[in-house]
Each structure stands twice: as C-alpha cells, then as structure tokens.
Amino acid sequence: MFGAEILLRRWFYWVSREDLKEQPYPQTMFTFREMFASLAPFFTFREMFTSLAPFVTAAVVIVLSPFVKEHIPSAVSTYLVSMYEKWLSRFSTPQVTLVIEEKGDLKVRNQIYDAARAYLRTLISKSTKPKRFKVNKVGTQNESAIDIVENEDVIDISNGIRLNWKLYAVKEVGHVDVDRYFELSCDKGFENEVLESYLPDIVDRYERNQNDDKVVKLYTRDGSYGNSVGVDRDGDWNYVIFKHPITFEKLAMDPKQKEMLINDLDRFIGRKDLYKNVGKAWKRGYLLYGPPGTGKSSLIAAMANHLKFNIYDLNLSCRYSDEDLRSILLSTTNRSILVIEDIDCGAVLDDKRREFDSFTLSGLLNIIDGLWSSCGDERIIVFTTNHKDRLDPALLRPGRMDVHVHMSYCTIDGFKLLAANYLKILCDHQLYRQIEGLLKNVEVTPAKIAEQLLEGGGTDVVLQGVVKFLEQKEREKAEAAKLKERLKSAAIDVDAEGLVKFLKQKKLENAKAAEAEQLLSSVDTDVDVEELVKFLKQKKLEENPNES
Numbered sequence: 001m002f003g004a005e006i007l008l009r010r011w012f013y014w015v016s017r018e019d020l021k022e023q024p025y026p027q028t029m030f031t032f033r034e035m036f037a038s039l040a041p042f043f044t045f046r047e048m049f050t051s052l053a054p055f056v057t058a059a060v061v062i063v064l065s066p067f068v069k070e071h072i073p074s075a076v077s078t079y080l081v082s083m084y085e086k087w088l089s090r091f092s093t094p095q096v097t098l099v100i101e102e103k104g105d106l107k108v109r110n111q112i113y114d115a116a117r118a119y120l121r122t123l124i125s126k127s128t129k130p131k132r133f134k135v136n137k138v139g140t141q142n143e144s145a146i147d148i149v150e151n152e153d154v155i156d157i158s159n160g161i162r163l164n165w166k167l168y169a170v171k172e173v174g175h176v177d178v179d180r181y182f183e184l185s186c187d188k189g190f191e192n193e194v195l196e197s198y199l200p201d202i203v204d205r206y207e208r209n210q211n212d213d214k215v216v217k218l219y220t221r222d223g224s225y226g227n228s229v230g231v232d233r234d235g236d237w238n239y240v241i242f243k244h245p246i247t248f249e250k251l252a253m254d255p256k257q258k259e260m261l262i263n264d265l266d267r268f269i270g271r272k273d274l275y276k277n278v279g280k281a282w283k284r285g286y287l288l289y290g291p292p293g294t295g296k297s298s299l300i301a302a303m304a305n306h307l308k309f310n311i312y313d314l315n316l317s318c319r320y321s322d323e324d325l326r327s328i329l330l331s332t333t334n335r336s337i338l339v340i341e342d343i344d345c346g347a348v349l350d351d352k353r354r355e356f357d358s359f360t361l362s363g364l365l366n367i368i369d370g371l372w373s374s375c376g377d378e379r380i381i382v383f384t385t386n387h388k389d390r391l392d393p394a395l396l397r398p399g400r401m402d403v404h405v406h407m408s409y410c411t412i413d414g415f416k417l418l419a420a421n422y423l424k425i426l427c428d429h430q431l432y433r434q435i436e437g438l439l440k441n442v443e444v445t446p447a448k449i450a451e452q453l454l455e456g457g458g459t460d461v462v463l464q465g466v467v468k469f470l471e472q473k474e475r476e477k478a479e480a481a482k483l484k485e486r487l488k489s490a491a492i493d494v495d496a497e498g499l500v501k502f503l504k505q506k507k508l509e510n511a512k513a514a515e516a517e518q519l520l521s522s523v524d525t526d527v528d529v530e531e532l533v534k535f536l537k538q539k540k541l542e543e544n545p546n547e548s
C-alpha cells in the first residue's frame with residue numbers, strides 16, 4: 001500500500017503543477033524504473049507489485065470492461081479472468097493454514113479448539129465484529145452473549161501478524177456426529193510465531209479465565225445421542241449457566257463429614273504434581289447414597305460452586321451403546337464433575353441386554369477408568385443412589401469410588417442450619433428441644449423439613465407447624481408398628497412394605513372394578529364384573545405374552 005500511496009502523491013503533484021502539465025507524466029516526474037529504485041531499500045519488487053496489484057486490476061477492469069462486454073464471449077472472459085487471477089496470485093504472499101479440530105483422533109477434546117472458541121468470542125465482543133455473528137440471551141444472563149458463526153471470517157491482528165479464523169461444521173451423510181474445526185491462516189513465514197507464541201497465549205489465557213470469576217455451566221444431553229447442532233451447545237452437550245445458590249455452609253449434613261469432604265476436594269485440587277509424579281490419572285470418584293430428598297443433588301451443586309467446576313449430568317435412562325458412551329464422555333472438558341444419578345435404577349444394564357445395543361456397567365467403568373480419566377485433568381465423577389445395597393459389587397470394590405458419602409435423614413444440627421437459612425434464626429429457640437426429641441424418633445428428610453420451613457406466618461408459627469408435622473409422623477410410625485405387631489401375632493408372614501404395596505394394588509383394582517361396574521350399568525348389560533376383569537386380564541395376557 002505504501003508504494004501505491006507514493007505513486008498517487010506524485011500523480012497529484014504532477015496534476016497540480018501547471019508548468020508540468022504540458023510535459024508527459026512519466027518522463028517528467030520519474031520513470032517506473034526510478035520509482036522502484038527509490039523504493040527498493042524499503043520494499044522488495046514483489047511487495048511493491050503486490051501493493052500496486054489492486055490498482056492495476058481496477059484500471060484494467062475499468063478500461064477494458066466495455067470492450068470485453070461487447071466483443072468477448074462470457075466463457076472466454078471468465079477463463080481470462082481466472083488466468084489473470086492465477087498469474088496475479090504468484091505475486092501475493094503465500095498463506096499457510098492450520099487446522100484445529102474440535103476432537104482429536106481418539107475423539108478426545110482438543111484444548112486449543114476450546115481455547116480458540118472462547119478467545120474468538122471475547123475478540124468479537126470487544127473489537128470489530130465479523131459480518132455475521134450470533135447473539136443470544138437466556139433468562140438467567142445479565143447480558144447478551146455474542147458468538148461466532150460457521151463459515152465467517154474473523155480477523156485478528158497480533159504483533160503485526162494478520163490472522164484469519166474460520167469455523168467449519170461438517171456433517172457427513174449417514175452420520176449423527178458433526179465435525180467442527182477451525183482453519184487459521186496467516187502469511188507464510190509466520191507459522192512458527194503462531195505455533196510458539198500466539199496459540200500458547202490463547203490457551204494460557206483460557207486456562208487462567210477458567211479459574212477467575214468463572215461461571216459454572218450445567219451440561220445435559222436431551223433425548224437420544226447425537227442431537228442436531230443448536231445454539232447453546234458445546235460439542236455434544238447442551239448447557240445452561242448454573243446458578244444454584246447452595247454452598248457447603250448452607251448444606252445440612254453431618255458437620256464432620258462436611259469438613260472431611262471439603263478438605264478432600266481441596267487436597268485433590270492441590271495435588272496436580274503428585275498425581276503426575278506417581279503416574280495416576282488426576283480424577284476422583286464420589287459415591288453419594290441416601291434416601292430421596294436428603295440432599296445428594298444439593299451436595300453436587302455445592303461441590304461445583306466450591307470448585308467452580310462445570311457439571312455434566314448424564315442421564316443413563318437414555319440408551320447408549322458403549323461406543324456412544326465413550327464418545328459422550330470424551331467430549332467432556334477438564335475441571336468438571338461428571339454426574340451419573342440413580343446408578344441403581346435399571347440404567348446400568350446386565351450383559352443380557354447387550355443385544356439391545358445398550359451399554360454395560362463394565363463398559364461404563366472401563367471408559368471411566370481408562371481413556372476418559374487419562375485424557376483429562378481434574379476430573380471428578382459422582383454416582384448417586386438411593387439404594388446402596390442394590391449396587392453392583394463392581395462399583396463398590398475398594399479403589400473404585402474414592403469416597404463414599406452417606407446423606408442421612410435430618411438431625412437436629414441439620415435442622416438448626418436449615419432454620420438459619422430459611423427463617424434466619426441464629427440462636428436457640430424454645431421449640432428446638434421438642435423438635436430434637438421428635439427428630440430422634442422419626443425419619444424425615446431435609447427436603448421435607450425445607451418444605452415445612454417455607455410455610456409462611458412468622459418464625460413461631462412455622463416452628464409450631466414443624467412440631468405438628470413431626471408429631472403426625474410419629475403417630476403414623478406408631479400405627480405402622482402396631483400393625484406390624486398384629487400381623488406378627490397372627491403369624492402372618494408378610495413384610496410390612498410388601499403388605500402396603502399389596503393393599504395399594506388391591507385398592508386400585510377395586511377402584512377399576514367400581515369404574516367398570518358404573519360403565520356397564522350405564523349400558524344396561526348384565527355381566528358379572530369380576531368375571532369381566534378376569535376376562536380382560538386374560539385377553540391382555542394373550543396380546544402381550546411377555547407381560548406376566
């Protein structure tokens with residue numbers, strides 16, 4: 001451009017000088033040879049020619065276009081233009097292009113890709129925007145988020161190097177997976193600087209930002225594996241900004257256990273070198289068990305908020321093959337918590353169901369212990385269950401899950417903490433003693449207590465409500481115990497739980513029978529209802545012989 005600028009200045013000078021107007025322009029001012037010679041110390045011939053090329057092209061187009069249009073067939077002119085471009089490209093600086101794939105050969109996430117994506121988001125938020133970009137705002141966010149779109153050039157200038165980024169997303173026919181990658185182009189000769197300084201800086205910045213003011217994201221996968229590309233997606237996962245307010249301070253659980261857990265997490269995070277030195281994957285597994293409503297999910301949220309780790313919530317009720325599962329797990333990022341809830345709930349399938357193309361427990365454990373943990377850093381995995389006794393022994397084997405955490409029913413300590421959270425009671429209350437006695441006697445989850453504490457009417461009224469609720473529970477417990485005693489004395493060998501289920505089923509059947517009777521009476525048909533129920537059952541069995 002500098003050469004072109006000098007040329008233009010001289011031309012203006014020539015035009016403005018009346019005395020020079022009579023003389024032909026090049027000879028009077030300078031010859032081209034002289035001009036190139038004067039610029040030679042600063043620029044090579046190629047650079048000067050490159051600077052002038054756009055002007056030459058414009059001039060050629062302007063002068064020749066009417067002639068070309070009139071006399072030369074369009075096919076020939078297109079050919080000539082392409083030849084001209086080819087010839088011109090010999091003088092432009094050659095480019096080099098780096099391809100940065102989202103996932104590597106083993107389908108493991110490429111950290112440079114993630115860092116680049118985050119960097120380009122900030123770049124276009126702060127500086128010149130590309131021609132097309134995405135803007136998105138979800139309810140919980142304060143500001144709109146800007147993001148790059150595919151096939152759009154994003155230009156960055158760093159240390160005088162012009163870098164051209166472009167994101168591509170390719171979906172092969174018959175494949176559910178989308179392959180994403182960046183192409184990063186710069187002038188040839190600068191590639192080493194890009195590799196040795198530009199890209200490492202971007203990755204460094206990305207890692208630092210992960211720790212500072214990091215927002216925690218909750219990743220989920222809706223429906224089946226391989227959903228189409230969407231707006232709020234990172235790789236194979238959908239995400240939302242996770243804004244759960246729970247922290248360890250607000251969590252009602254055994255204080256000693258809580259302290260142990262916080263120390264364990266902090267120690268894990270601080271042991272990067274140790275894990276590296278002993279050659280162990282930097283991962284830790286936690287098994288949370290306890291009845292529903294005791295705070296297992298809340299504990300996971302508190303862990304994520306404490307560590308500022310993203311959460312990947314994997315729902316195993318979806319049918320994944322071992323291969324799908326491997327790919328899904330490998331698309332999770334470092335510094336994250338992988339959560340597999342209700343691991344006992346039929347989602348972990350036995351070998352018989354392999355034929356249905358679903359994963360097996362051993363498949364899952366192999367992935368977790370193998371590639372998943374060794375390809376990443378600071379990985380936490382949490383399994384939850386309501387029934388530890390139903391778990392496959394493979395999961396309980398020593399060394400499999402590093403820490404087992406029992407989430408129990410509400411104790412008086414837990415109650416006081418919840419009362420402080422919900423009612424802001426910071427010291428003792430006269431009803432605490434009574435509540436303590438009741439809590440020792442009945443099993444109530446923190447979730448149920450939290451529900452009671454949300455009732456309105458002032459502190460005293462709410463606590464009296466809690467007392468009434470616990471007394472009611474106590475009465476129910478006494479009645480159930482009495483029933484059990486009577487069954488025992490009548491030598492009826494039924495477990496109480498089974499009996500309750502049986503009675504519920506009976507009640508349901510009676511209700512159905514009553515409904516059928518009402519229906520039949522309205523059509524005036526004389527049929528014995530019990531016979532009819534039997535008949536219908538038989539029919540159903542014939543239609544679905546697999547249903548017992």
Ligand SMILES: Nc1ncnc2c1ncn2[C@@H]1O[C@H](COP(=O)(O)OP(=O)(O)OP(=O)(O)O)[C@@H](O)[C@H]1O
Binds near residue numbers: 250291295298
């Ligand atoms: N230990 C606890 N400390 C504070 N709040 C709790 C605790 N346990 C439960 N809660 C309250 O009850 C709600 C439900 O609890 P949560 O979902 O964490 O239980 P869970 O054990 O994960 O249940 P599930 O097994 O059904 O998933 C929470 O949102 C929270 O308000």
